[in-house]
Amino acid sequence: METQQMNWSALKDEAVSFVKTAATRIVDVERESLHIDTKEDADDLVTDKDIEIQRLMTDQIRKFYPTHRIVGEEGDHDDVHxxxxxxxxxxxxxxxxxxVHQSMNYCVSVGIYQRGIGYVGIVYDVKSEEWFTAVRGLGAYMNGKRLPKRASVPFEQAILGFNARWLVGKADESLKQxxxxxxxDVRAVRSYGSAALESAYVAAGRLDGYMSLRLSPWDFAAAKVLLEETGCECVKVDGSPISIEDQSTYLAAVPNVSQEFLSRLQS
Incomplete structure (x- = not known):
């Protein structure tokens, strides 16, 4: 299917309806008992509800868009190409x-891509009922209100999303320094525990940057569209372009904050 033949705004609206269905089920399952497992990292949790919700979304997508590819975090998915x-x-x-532990600060994240380019991004905070949506070239929105392009922020006034564990055990010594x-150097550091939400917060102006040393495509695919539509950068921590095909390091930030961040990391 050629890009010009796809109505990306209409596809975004359809995707929003799928996310609404998923979110309704998530709210329902919060009251149910959870079966909890871990992944390769013992602190990286997965529940039977993650798997159930992904299957629900996958079934909806395949029903209406059988030729589309689906890539999801919880197995039973295609590869990214x-x-x-x-x-x-x-x-x-x-x-x-x-x-699992807080019943807040989690979201449903959907990015829709073609030829490696993100055309639709949706991040929905289920508990706060906040919608962050974007269509390539048409701007980014929070609950229907258009988000402005991000302005420069003095680095000493910046608020960063940052996991403190990168300081104590999950990075090499040069990076830790x-x-x-x-x-x-920055004004404050916050950690919300959701890469998609923290990236959306950068687009919305609640954070000025967010960094991780290990994210997979489903962690940032949706937010990348939001970031691009609000004039933010989305790169690896060495400053090189980020790929939607691979797990990688990740920095989402206002451009001048990104530059200051990278210069300090590389000095």
């Missing part, structure tokens, strides 16, 4: 640890 096939990249519950400098 930068080709003509329209690809849905979904995380049914981003922030599973929050879902750079992170310590960055943490000292």
């Amino acid at each position: 930068n080709d003509d096939t329209i690809t849905w990249i979904i995380d049914p519950i981003d922030g599973t640890t929050n879902f 750079g992170f310590q400098t960055i943490v000292r």
Whole structure:
């Protein structure tokens, strides 16, 4: 299917309806008992509800768009390829640890791509009922209100999303030193426990940057569209372009904050 033949706004609206169905089910299952497993990292949780919600979304997509590719976090999915096939990249519950322990700060994340380019991004905070949506070239919105392009923020006034574990055990020593400098130089650091939400917060102006040393495509695919539509950068922590095909390091930030972040990390 050629790009010019797809009505991306209409597809976004359809995707929103799928997310609404998923979110309704998530609210219902919060009251049910959870079967909790871990992934390769013992602190990376997955529940039977993550898997159930992904299957629900996958069934909806395949019913209406049988030729589209689906890539999801919880197994039973296709691989990402930068080709003509329209690809849905979904995380049914981003922030599973929050879902399990706090019942807040988790979201449904859907990015729709073709040829490696993001055309639709949806991040829905289920508990706060906040919708972050974007269509390539048509702007980004929060609950229907258009988000402005992000303005520069002095680095010493920046608020960063940052997991403190990168300071103590999950990064090499040179990176830790750079992170310590960055943490000292900015105004404040926050950690919400959901990469998609924290990236959406950068687009919305609640954070000025967010960094992770290990994210998969479903963690950032939707938010990347939001970031691009609000003039933010989305790169690897060495400053190189980020690929939707692979797990990688990740920095989402206002452009000048991104530059200051990278210069301190690389010095």
